[in-house]
Amino acid sequence: MDLAPVLSGFAVVFEPQNLLYCLIGVTLGMLVGVLPGLGPAATIAILLPITYGIDPAAAVILLAGIFYGAQYGGTITSVLLRLPGEASSVVTAIDGYQMARQGKAGSALGIAAIGSFIGGTGSIILLTLVAPFVANFALEFGPAEYTILALIGIFLIATLGNGTLIKSIAAAGVGLILATVGLDPIVGTARFTFGSDQLADGIDFVIVAMGLFGVGEILYNLEHRLRPQPAVLSFGRAIPTRLEWLGARLAILRGSVVGFVLGVLPGGGATMSSLVAYAVEKRSAKDPSRFGKGAIEGVAGPESANNAAATSSFIPLLTLGIPANATMAVLFGALLLQGIPPGPQLIVDHPDVFWGVVNSMYVGNILLLLLSIPLIGVFVRLLKVRAAILAPLTVLITMIGVYSIRNNVFDMFLVVALGLVGYGMKKLGFEPGPFVLAFVLGELLESSFRRSMRLFGGDLGGFVQRPVSAVLVAVFVLTVVVVPVLRAVRGRQAARAEREVVGV
Amino acid sequence: MIAEESAPPGERAVVDGTPPVTELPEGEIPSGGPGHAVLAGVVPVLLGLVTMWLARDLGLGTLTDPGPGLWPMIVAVLVLLTGVGILLRARQATDTEAFTRGAVVVVIAAASLALYAFLFELVGFEIPTVLLLVLWLKFFGNENWRTTAVVSVVATAAAYALFITALGVPLPHLIAI
Numbered sequence: 001m002d003l004a005p006v007l008s009g010f011a012v013v014f015e016p017q018n019l020l021y022c023l024i025g026v027t028l029g030m031l032v033g034v035l036p037g038l039g040p041a042a043t044i045a046i047l048l049p050i051t052y053g054i055d056p057a058a059a060v061i062l063l064a065g066i067f068y069g070a071q072y073g074g075t076i077t078s079v080l081l082r083l084p085g086e087a088s089s090v091v092t093a094i095d096g097y098q099m100a101r102q103g104k105a106g107s108a109l110g111i112a113a114i115g116s117f118i119g120g121t122g123s124i125i126l127l128t129l130v131a132p133f134v135a136n137f138a139l140e141f142g143p144a145e146y147t148i149l150a151l152i153g154i155f156l157i158a159t160l161g162n163g164t165l166i167k168s169i170a171a172a173g174v175g176l177i178l179a180t181v182g183l184d185p186i187v188g189t190a191r192f193t194f195g196s197d198q199l200a201d202g203i204d205f206v207i208v209a210m211g212l213f214g215v216g217e218i219l220y221n222l223e224h225r226l227r228p229q230p231a232v233l234s235f236g237r238a239i240p241t242r243l244e245w246l247g248a249r250l251a252i253l254r255g256s257v258v259g260f261v262l263g264v265l266p267g268g269g270a271t272m273s274s275l276v277a278y279a280v281e282k283r284s285a286k287d288p289s290r291f292g293k294g295a296i297e298g299v300a301g302p303e304s305a306n307n308a309a310a311t312s313s314f315i316p317l318l319t320l321g322i323p324a325n326a327t328m329a330v331l332f333g334a335l336l337l338q339g340i341p342p343g344p345q346l347i348v349d350h351p352d353v354f355w356g357v358v359n360s361m362y363v364g365n366i367l368l369l370l371l372s373i374p375l376i377g378v379f380v381r382l383l384k385v386r387a388a389i390l391a392p393l394t395v396l397i398t399m400i401g402v403y404s405i406r407n408n409v410f411d412m413f414l415v416v417a418l419g420l421v422g423y424g425m426k427k428l429g430f431e432p433g434p435f436v437l438a439f440v441l442g443e444l445l446e447s448s449f450r451r452s453m454r455l456f457g458g459d460l461g462g463f464v465q466r467p468v469s470a471v472l473v474a475v476f477v478l479t480v481v482v483v484p485v486l487r488a489v490r491g492r493q494a495a496r497a498e499r500e501v502v503g504v
Numbered sequence: 505m506i507a508e509e510s511a512p513p514g515e516r517a518v519v520d521g522t523p524p525v526t527e528l529p530e531g532e533i534p535s536g537g538p539g540h541a542v543l544a545g546v547v548p549v550l551l552g553l554v555t556m557w558l559a560r561d562l563g564l565g566t567l568t569d570p571g572p573g574l575w576p577m578i579v580a581v582l583v584l585l586t587g588v589g590i591l592l593r594a595r596q597a598t599d600t601e602a603f604t605r606g607a608v609v610v611v612i613a614a615a616s617l618a619l620y621a622f623l624f625e626l627v628g629f630e631i632p633t634v635l636l637l638v639l640w641l642k643f644f645g646n647e648n649w650r651t652t653a654v655v656s657v658v659a660t661a662a663a664y665a666l667f668i669t670a671l672g673v674p675l676p677h678l679i680a681i
Contacts, residue, residue, distance in 0.1 A: 164599055167586070173583035173586060174548070184572040189562065191576065192558060218613075389641065395636075397663075399617060399620060400675065403621075403675065416614055419617075427540070428540060458567035458569075
């Protein structure tokens with residue numbers, strides 16, 4: 001492959017301002033992982049308006065840093081408090097917390113950081129090799145292929161998420177309906193605007209993401225705000241011993257591979273890969289009974305896996321324009337805001353953005369290793385920051401940020417309304433993730449579908465007559481069959497993991 | 505550099521005080537009854553029906569030449585069907601959460617944000633921002649008055665510096681610098 005663009009990507013990364021944005025991004029990511037309440041998707045959504053004015057490569061470097069940085073930070077609460085900050089760190093809490101109780105919190109955090117670093121970095125290298133091929137292949141795609149691809153993406157996110165299958169599909173459907181508000185993409189008729197000029201341009205994606213992820217989460221946390229602050233286990237250095245490293249290094253390797261492969265699939269890549277990696281470790285151990293009692297492989301495997309998966313989940317977004325999870329959906333919006341449509345042409349048309357972002361992850365992972373080994377004490381102290389102070393500040397940034405998109409007060413009312421929708425969805429068992437993702441892909445899906453129908457003269461059979469789209473249809477059918485099986489397996493494992501975390 | 509004061513490097517870490525009793529947050533939230541489960545199905549059914557009704561008026565066109573209403577109609581039917589499916593399984597559902605008394609706080613919080621947006625353009629952003637922060641810190645967060653006063657004033661000043669001075673957002677404001 002041609003190495004020149006890859007190398008010039010490094011030139012982008014090492015521009016001082018981009019290094020600074022990378023540092024800010026990963027530090028924010030660590031903070032988000034450690035602090036209760038907001039997840040990475042919400043944080044990125046809230047910061048979107050602020051990054052509006054920054055140069056595209058820098059903006060995406062910053063936002064991507066938040067995403068993979070949060071994977072490092074989430075480990076800290078899992079190990080020290082047995083409160084997984086992210087779904088992908090749930091299994092880490094099983095053995096990590098036991099290690100902490102045995103006085104080995106430092107080892108657990110150290111091996112998690114090293115595993116995350118190796119998993120993340122390995123995954124970037126593989127991404128560098130794989131992504132150009134996928135993008136090149138996808139350049140041939142027409143509307144029919146995009147219709148099926150978007151369908152696969154929405155279906156997988158809906159089914160691999162945490163909620164019930166049917167509720168996730170319902171949420172995705174409502175997201176698709178909301179995406180049709182505004183002018184018809186082909187004939188220009190106003191749809192569902194109820195005569196309001198404010199809605200004629202449709203609803204801005206940023207407002208939907210900020211409302212459902214940002215305001216929705218804050219409101220949800222307000223209802224149960226009186227949660228007692230658990231005591232933090234203290235520890236010495238976050239460095240594993242030589243013996244622990246020898247015991248964990250194969251687990252790190254296996255976890256990284258599992259993570260990379262599962263991360264590419266749309267859907268809960270990081271979460272699923274950490275669960276699978278835990279199962280792999282338990283199965284390949286000579287003495288599986290150590291698991292649940294502080295086995296270091298039970299920390300090393302899943303933590304390497306969730307980081308590798310976080311990195312490889314950039315592949316579908318950057319090469320096909322199909323976001324693989326909720327955070328990628330928000331990054332999709334970030335790229336659109338910057339005037340860069342994500343898709344196969346990204347790597348050709350904007351090599352500086354593509355390779356700048358990809359290569360910035362090397363730097364980001366090194367920075368995170370520094371933040372999570374020598375500087376970990378700083379972040380542990382932050383566990384004492386009260387949510388009662390954070391929530392009002394977050395909500396303030398959200399409200400002013402929303403206003404700043406179009407300097408329009410109407411959008412502020414809209415974000416509050418969507419926040420209430422997000423709150424209600426969580427209460428009634430609907431995941432906001434599929435909703436936001438379907439909203440993002442809604443216009444692509446509708447316009448590709450309608451163009452295909454014109455192309456095929458109204459014959460639905462056209463989708464299976466083009467070779468590439470026929471293959472994609474086959475993949476779609478296959479996922480419809482395979483995914484429920486995967487869900488059943490994962491459901492059993494997650495239930496077991498949860499029982500062990502709770503310590504029943 | 506990293507050692508907690510109580511534990512010198514390399515020393516066995518100590519548990520401060522008694523072993524902490526932590527619960528997963530899910531354990532504290534009561535799950536919603538059958539009423540919530542039914543509501544979770546009724547909402548998509550109604551949304552589906554309303555969208556279908558509106559989409560029909562937009563004009564469906566044909567498959568060869570789809571009108572503006574065809575796609576919303578297809579999705580609306582899907583949403584309607586999922587709603588029916590949720591209703592059929594409502595008896596077994598355990599994935600909803602009850603609305604506790606804390607829900608009142610949520611409604612007040614949302615109303616305060618709407619009021620904030622309303623006042624924002626009328627009187628500039630400074631006064632509503634301080635008031636919003638006082639409400640959230642003092643009454644939702646149970647912070648003391650000193651923390652409330654300091655955080656709300658400093659945060660308002662910081663928001664001014666970030667959005668108006670640094671990012672150049674034309675926020676309506678009283679104080680000109």
